[in-house]
Amino acid sequence: MSIVATLELRLRPDQLEAAPAVLEEVLAETRAFAGNLGVEVLTDVEDPTHVTAFERWESLEHDAAYRTWRAGDGRRPALAALLAAPPVLTHWDTPGD
Numbered sequence: 001m002s003i004v005a006t007l008e009l010r011l012r013p014d015q016l017e018a019a020p021a022v023l024e025e026v027l028a029e030t031r032a033f034a035g036n037l038g039v040e041v042l043t044d045v046e047d048p049t050h051v052t053a054f055e056r057w058e059s060l061e062h063d064a065a066y067r068t069w070r071a072g073d074g075r076r077p078a079l080a081a082l083l084a085a086p087p088v089l090t091h092w093d094t095p096g097d
Helices: 019-032 060-071 077-082
Strands: 003-010 036-043 050-057 088-093
Touching: 003 060, 019 036, 019 050, 019 077, 050 060, 060 088
Parallel strands: none
Antiparallel strands: 003 050, 003 088, 036 050
């Protein structure tokens, strides 16, 4: 059964110009990670500093392996520099998959 993970980001207003290039680089790595079924980025139309990554994973274990990698060898300081607050990660069950 696949799962959905949402990663809610709050970007620093002074980093909005840099954000698209950094996010594209990070998301290319995410999409290439084993078990990733796709990632979409959603930007709040009323608040461009509020961004959510909508990620589909083959399993919770694939997602956990990705989070472990991202916290270690996959860490991207350029992404951390964009953030105004710690990201909020939520896992969602996808009944019927």
